Structures are given as C-alpha cells and as structure tokens.
Amino acid sequence: MKTDMEKSKNILLTIEYDGTNFKGWQSQEGQKTVQSVIEDALEKALSERVSINAAGRTDAGVHAYGQTANFVTGSRLPVENLKTVVNNFLSVGNKRTYPVGSVRIVDVKTVQEDFHARFSCVGKTYMYKILLAKEPDIFKRNYFYRINKELNFENMAKAAKRLVGEHDFASFQASGGTPRKTTVRNIFDIRFDGEGNELYLFVTGDGFLYNMVRIIAGTLVDVGIGKINPADIGEILTSCDRKKAGHTAPPCGLYLYKVYYSKEEMEIWTDPVGTNIL
Amino acid sequence: MKTDMEKSKNILLTIEYDGTNFKGWQSQEGQKTVQSVIEDALEKALSERVSINAAGRTDAGVHAYGQTANFVTGSRLPVENLKTVVNNFLSVGNKRTYPVGSVRIVDVKTVQEDFHARFSCVGKTYMYKILLAKEPDIFKRNYFYRINKELNFENMAKAAKRLVGEHDFASFQASGGTPRKTTVRNIFDIRFDGEGNELYLFVTGDGFLYNMVRIIAGTLVDVGIGKINPADIGEILTSCDRKKAGHTAPPCGLYLYKVYYSKEEMEIWTDPVGTNIL
Numbered sequence: 336m337k338t339d340m341e342k343s344k345n346i347l348l349t350i351e352y353d354g355t356n357f358k359g360w361q362s363q364e365g366q367k368t369v370q371s372v373i374e375d376a377l378e379k380a381l382s383e384r385v386s387i388n389a390a391g392r393t394d395a396g397v398h399a400y401g402q403t404a405n406f407v408t409g410s411r412l413p414v415e416n417l418k419t420v421v422n423n424f425l426s427v428g429n430k431r432t433y434p435v436g437s438v439r440i441v442d443v444k445t446v447q448e449d450f451h452a453r454f455s456c457v458g459k460t461y462m463y464k465i466l467l468a469k470e471p472d473i474f475k476r477n478y479f480y481r482i483n484k485e486l487n488f489e490n491m492a493k494a495a496k497r498l499v500g501e502h503d504f505a506s507f508q509a510s511g512g513t514p515r516k517t518t519v520r521n522i523f524d525i526r527f528d529g530e531g532n533e534l535y536l537f538v539t540g541d542g543f544l545y546n547m548v549r550i551i552a553g554t555l556v557d558v559g560i561g562k563i564n565p566a567d568i569g570e571i572l573t574s575c576d577r578k579k580a581g582h583t584a585p586p587c588g589l590y591l592y593k594v595y596y597s598k599e600e601m602e603i604w605t606d607p608v609g610t611n612i613l
Numbered sequence: 614m615k616t617d618m619e620k621s622k623n624i625l626l627t628i629e630y631d632g633t634n635f636k637g638w639q640s641q642e643g644q645k646t647v648q649s650v651i652e653d654a655l656e657k658a659l660s661e662r663v664s665i666n667a668a669g670r671t672d673a674g675v676h677a678y679g680q681t682a683n684f685v686t687g688s689r690l691p692v693e694n695l696k697t698v699v700n701n702f703l704s705v706g707n708k709r710t711y712p713v714g715s716v717r718i719v720d721v722k723t724v725q726e727d728f729h730a731r732f733s734c735v736g737k738t739y740m741y742k743i744l745l746a747k748e749p750d751i752f753k754r755n756y757f758y759r760i761n762k763e764l765n766f767e768n769m770a771k772a773a774k775r776l777v778g779e780h781d782f783a784s785f786q787a788s789g790g791t792p793r794k795t796t797v798r799n800i801f802d803i804r805f806d807g808e809g810n811e812l813y814l815f816v817t818g819d820g821f822l823y824n825m826v827r828i829i830a831g832t833l834v835d836v837g838i839g840k841i842n843p844a845d846i847g848e849i850l851t852s853c854d855r856k857k858a859g860h861t862a863p864p865c866g867l868y869l870y871k872v873y874y875s876k877e878e879m880e881i882w883t884d885p886v887g888t889n890i891l
Contacts, residue, residue: 353752436751476715
C-alpha cells in the first residue's frame with residue numbers, strides 16, 4: 336500500500352548550455368554558474384533546495400549539448416512535467432541574473448536509487464569546433480576556435496590515431512585540476528567531421544584529466560600547422576611532460592557532447608579514427 | 614607640390630556586428646551602442662574624434678553583415694592601415710565596456726568628398742533568419758526567430774511576390790520611427806533561401822520604414838502558418854492600416870545584409886521572387 340509520503344526519487348537531467356556568459360559549471364559563492372542557475376530553477380519547480388551532481392564540471396566558456404546531472408527529491412511533481420516546468424523557470428529569469436535562454440533541460444528521466452551522474456558514467460564524448468578562416472567571424476567568436484592557417488588533416492588524423500588507446504596522459508594535463516590517483520586514461524576514439532569551413536573533433540574516452548581535450552585539440556592543431564610532427568606523439572605521451580605537448584586550445588570551442596551509462600550506447604563511436612574531411 | 618597639411622579624406626567603412634548586447638546602432642548618452650564603440654575605436658586610431666554616418670540605424674538586438682558608415686578625417690594614418698588598427702582597438706577593449714569581438718570592420722575605402730553613407734545609398738538588402746524547430750536551440754537563440762509550426766512556403770512565396778514593387782507600405786510601418794515624407798517604398802526583390810532547418814529571407818528595396826522588414830517577416834510567417842491568406846496581401850497594402858498586417862518578428866532574426874551605392878551592384882537581387890526551398 337502506498338503511503339501519503341512518496342518515496343524519494345533519483346532524477347537524471349540531460350542539459351544543453353551556452354557557457355559563454357557563465358563562470359563554468361560548478362557553484363561558487365557570488366558567481367554565475369550553470370549549476371547554480373539550474374538549482375535555482377529546480378528549487379522553484381520542486382519547492383525544495385536540491386544539490387545536483389554533474390557528470391563533468393566544465394570550465395568558464397565551455398558549452399554542452401549533453402551534460403548530465405542527477406539529484407534526489409521527495410517532491411511529488413510528476414517527472415513528466417519537470418522538463419517543461421524547469422525550462423519555464425530557466426527562461427523567465429532567476430534569483431541570479433543570467434543570459435535568458437542559455438540553459439535548457441533536454442531530457443528528464445527517473446534512475447535507480449544508487450545511480451550517480453559521475454560515478455555511474457562509463458564514458459564521455461567531447462566535441463571541439465574549429466573554424467578555418469582567414470578573417471574572424473563575429474557570430475562564431477564564442478563557439479569556435481578560429482585557425483587562420485592551412486591545416487594538414489592527414490597528419491592530424493595520424494596524430495589522433497596515436498592518441499587512441501590506454502595511455503598515461505600526464506603530458507595532456509594542465510595543473511590546477513582536482514588531484515587524481517592516476518593519469519592513465521583510455522581514449523576509445525577520435526573522430527573528425529566537418530561542414531564548409533568548420534572542422535569538428537570528437538574525442539571519446541572513459542575519463543579526462545584537467546584540460547585534456549583542450550590540450551589534445553591544441554596539439555592536433557599544432558600538428559596540422561606543422562609545428563609538431565605526428566611521429567612525435569608517442570614520445571610526447573611517454574615523456575609525461577606537459578611542456579612537450581601542444582598548446583591548450585581555448586574553452587569557447589569545447590562542448591561536452593554526450594555522457595554514456597552503458598557500453599552499448601558508446602558503440603557508434605568506437606570504430607577506428609575516422610574522418611570524412613580528407 | 615604636397616603641403617604638410619594633408620587634405621581631409623572621406624572614408625567609408627563596411628561593418629559587421631553582433632547586435633545582441635548593444636542598444637542598437639545610434640549613440641545615446643550612457644548606452645552601449647555600435648556607433649559609440651566604433652567612434653571610440655576610431656578616436657584612438659585617428660587621434661581625433663569623428664562622427665560617423667550610417668546607411669541604416671539598426672535597433673537593439675539587430676545584427677549586420679554589411680552596415681556602412683562614412684566619416685571625414687584630417688588624420689594622416691594611411692587608409693590601408695585603418696582596418697587593422699581599428700579592428701585591434703575594437704577587440705582589445707574600449708572606454709565603454711562591450712562584448713569583445715562583437716564589432717568588426719570588414720572593409721575600408723576612400724570615397725568622394727560628397728559621398729554620404731545614407732544619402733548616396735540606392736538600395737539595401739536585409740536578411741531575416743528563421744529557425745524551423747520544435748525545440749529551442751540555445752546556440753541560435755540570439756540569431757534566429759524560431760517557429761515551431763509547419764510553414765507553407767508556397768503561400769509565403771505568393772505573399773512575398775505581392776509585396777514586391779512600389780507600394781504604400783503604411784501598413785508595414787511601426788509607430789515610433791523618424792517621421793517620413795512618404796510611406797511609399799519600392800521593394801525590388803524578396804528571396805527565400807535555406808539550409809537544413811534554417812530559412813533565410815532576403816528583402817531588397819530602395820528604402821525601409823520603421824520595423825518594415827520585421828513586419829514583412831512576421832506577416833510572411835503568419836501567411837506560412839495559415840493565419841493570413843496570401844490573397845489578402847493586396848488588401849492589407851491598400852488599407853494603410855498597421856493592424857491589418859501580421860505581427861512584428863523579433864529583432865534577433867534581422868541582419869542588415871548589404872548596402873548598395875550603384876544600381877549595378879544590386880542586379881543580382883532583382884530577378885523575380887525566388888526560392889530554392891520549395
């Protein structure tokens with residue numbers, strides 16, 4: 336028999352955001368962050384303050400198509416109404432001022448009691464967008480990393496192929512992140528795609544060190560412009576020396592693209608390095 | 614023989630801007646406008662304060678690919694260096710804070726003494742961008758007018774065709790603009806284009822009344838969703854009654870696309886109403 340007091344529910348959100356005007360994901364006192372904006376909207380929807388756990392904490396200026404975050408609530412608001420209600424609060428304004436419409440709940444679902452957006456995650460795909468253009472495009476300034484030199488895509492694909500697999504990525508880690516037990520990570524796939532003068536990089540792995548995708552993107556660009564030889568990637572990896580890898584590409588080109596909770600979901604990304612732009 | 618004192622030059626700028634975070638084009642005390650940001654950058658480049666005349670004064674939130682503006686200067690800075698110098702000042706900051714990189718000089722050229730960006734203009738093309746999508750796209754929220762209903766493109770093309778030509782556009786004028794001697798304008802062409810779920814409208818004419826393109830776009834959308842019958846456009850024109858036309862489409866979808874100073878430049882736009890999306 337159901338009691339009047341509903342059992343608490345564990346809810347998983349899939350979230351899209353334009354990170355341009357945020358100080359990153361994680362709540363910080365007095366700062367406009369994606370997490371705090373969502374928690375404020377949830378507070379209005381659920382009539383209780385909840386704390387959300389994200390799959391990945393993105394930095395200032397980084398975007399997301401498919402960030403995920405879960406929270407536990409005792410609220411009786413039907414889960415099927417949550418998306419609409421929270422999106423309404425997200426677009427009409429909030430305790431903290433923020434750019435209207437820059438965060439959106441894409442999907443809401445109930446998950447098992449022990450599910451955790453970060454710990455249950457088996458892999459993630461990040462997308463990195465590069466604009467190949469001599470002149471700046473002001474409409475893309477916050478969403479792309481513009482490169483005004485010619486890129487050698489074949490060399491970039493060679494270098495990417497060498498990065499795929501289980502490696503110690505210490506050379507591809509910036510200082511300043513949360514300390515980690517190990518710097519070994521498994522990159523399942525690096526894929527290139529593109530349209531017109533836009534180049535997209537998709538990096539899928541079981542986990543990522545601080546700034547790892549941005550350093551991979553920067554290193555591949557350095558390979559593309561001839562500053563780094565693709566044959567040197569192995570040496571860069573084994574050196575475990577951040578100074579050997581390429582530059583850190585800017586945050587505005589980076590998107591948390593997809594978070595996986597089962598290996599089956601990931602399969603479409605696990606072919607060898609692919610590119611249709613060559 | 615050249616004297617030490619150079620003759621003053623009349624200079625024409627072509628300007629691209631993201632209007633999202635501006636209070637429109639025209640300088641207003643204490644407001645962040647495109648004009649004031651450019652005049653501030655020019656002051657640094659030329660070491661003198663100049664006043665620039667734009668071809669069209671765009672409203673808050675309206676963008677431009679090809680706004681034009683001229684000014685007269687006695688500065689000896691070589692015209693060929695002006696673009697780089699001003700763009701440097703535009704992207705490094707300014708007396709007024711503004712979003713870095715949202716204004717860019719596309720082209721600079723010397724024009725005749727009696728040239729005036731507005732009075733010498735023989736026509737303009739405005740572009741209006743519509744996103745056909747059930748769900749919002751946060752990355753396009755400031756750059757498109759999203760429509761979540763099906764549009765009948767054939768009816769929209771019929772209505773557009775009826776708007777082309779010399780008409781009294783009083784029904785397509787918002788109150789609040791600069792008073793005009795006449796509300797008769799000549800629309801040379803309305804053209805549809807598109808890519809994926811993006812629909813682009815190009816409206817070329819000799820001049821435009823206040824909010825005219827936004828009311829044309831809103832009226833064509835109302836035709837597209839079946840709210841206005843394309844056969845009624847003639848009646849809407851002859852009524853000279855703003856209430857008979859459709860709604861005013863939002864500023865974020867509007868772009869000042871191109872400004873013409875000779876009829877020859879305009880020719881590519883003067884075929885009959887065209888569309889490749891049907």
